[in-house]
Amino acid sequence: MSSTEELLKRLGVSIDAGTLRLALTHRSYAYENGGIPTNERLEFLGDSILGFSVTDALYRDNPDLPEGDLAKRRSAVVSTRALAGIGRSLGIGEYIYLGQGEKLTQGKNKASILADTMEALIGATYVSNDIETARQLVMRLIGPLLKDAAALGAGTDWKTSIQELAASRQLGTIHYAVDGSGPDHARTFTAVLHVGGTAYGKGSGHSKKEAEQEAAADAWRVLSGAGNTPGAASSAGPVPAT
Missing domain, CATH: 1.10.1520.10 (Ribonuclease III domain)
Structure with missing residues (x-):
């Protein structure tokens, strides 16, 4: 302590x-x-x-x-x-x-x-x-x-926000690729969000839900042009998939 x-x-x-x-x-x-x-x-x-x-x-x-x-x-x-x-x-x-x-x-x-x-x-x-x-x-x-x-505009549910954004722009379907690593008592999850087959956001967390929310937030900032907000992706375009 x-x-x-x-x-x-x-x-x-x-x-x-x-x-x-x-x-x-x-x-x-x-x-x-x-x-x-x-x-x-x-x-x-x-x-x-x-x-x-x-x-x-x-x-x-x-x-x-x-x-x-x-x-x-x-x-x-x-x-x-x-x-x-x-x-x-x-x-x-x-x-x-x-x-x-x-x-x-x-x-x-x-x-x-x-x-x-x-x-x-x-x-x-x-x-x-x-x-x-x-x-x-x-x-x-x-x-x-x-x-x-920009972040306030998306509200609390990033997964819903990115779904609405992708639909309004007709970008294609959304898919989360989630991988887990580490022992069961300290497992970490990493999520990559694909929109229309292209990876736009990454996120990590101690649960699949948390990792997906982080990835959705990352993708929302990229696609909305808010790449300079805290926690945004390092580039204004798609991110490399892993």
Whole structure:
């Protein structure tokens, strides 16, 4: 377990030791240690703060957007995928208290666990400070995503978005080629997305679904001409298949 001082430095907030430990306590660890409290209550609290903070920012910064578009943008930045990405960039996984089973299956890299822990940390920031401190944390974390108009336009379901884009341009059928590697307890999947027989996107993850979503996002950015957004493919055209 890494020093929590470094974690707080990355977050840019102060959280008292007890609340921070609670925010980092996954239910698998709690179960193996006599049923101690988990981070789920803080996660519940953080989810509400996250939702309100993002909604408020979107409402104020986009006076001309209709309700449906505001809702779609909010969904994009508070999704499990988005929060997990933030968690990975901060190295949150190294600090989470996990049970042995989750450790063996690389729980520290699972999108659901990372996203839930991020919400718990937002809740912990509120409990240890106040609503404004928690809101500022949310804006520091989510702000860059709110400015990524291309990614927001696709929403949370990249597979649906790329399917709609391919259909509108009559590019042909979509096919995912997925390969797995590594031992069963730490398996990694790689997906290549083919549109009309051409490979346009690659992705990887700890499940087939996650890898396919990453590949769909990669392909969507390429085909939509948004190749300069974070996580986009390195070129503006098809990618080599593997």
